Amino acid sequence: MGFYDYTVPAPKGAEVKMSEYEGKVVMVVNTATGCGFTPQYKDIESMYEKYHDRGLEIVDIPCNQFRDQAPGTDEEIHTFCQLHYNTMFPQMKKSDVNGENELPLYTYLKSQQGFKGFGKGPKALMMSAMLKTIDKDYKNNPDIKWNFTKFIVDKNGNVVARFEPTENMKDVEACVEKLL
DSSP states (O other): OOGGGOEEEOTTSOEEEGGGGTTSEEEEEEEOSSSTTTTHHHHHHHHHHHHGGGTEEEEEEEOOTTTTOSOSOHHHHHHHHHHHHOOOSOBOOOOBSSSTTBOHHHHHHHHHSOOOOOOSSHHHHHHHHHHHHHOTTGGGSOOOOSTTOEEEEOTTSOEEEEEOTTSOHHHHHHHHHHHO
16 A cells, blocks of 8 residues: 555544645644644644645644643644644644554554654754653654654655654755655
């Protein structure tokens, strides 16, 4: 199976087919409203506004698996994002991205782009130190490590990049722009 064969649940019960995004560049991102990385919503919205007409789609999947940082209902999360970050891109139903209840899409994404590290800098060091207390072997598995991990899918459905939340959003934007 490939990227276009998967679906994700929308907040009101419908399924969103990834095949609807054929021919477009897609960013799939697990998000949270109460995380230190939550301000990345601003950058993601800015990219959406800048590149949507050129073919960028955002698949925003709220996830509460990382220290309960996405509390509330789907509607409450959506309202928070609109009020604080003026988000226009659609949000999916709050879902798991790791473990026995993870979305099959995430099983696929992680199989295509595994964890390669947090990069350098204070945020990277902080994430590494924190994760060592949770999972000493975190570096050796493809699991999503935290909120705001981004997968970039090209116009042909290939998962071409994975950006950890500690990576510079300018690098994410450069990757997207190159693919458009």
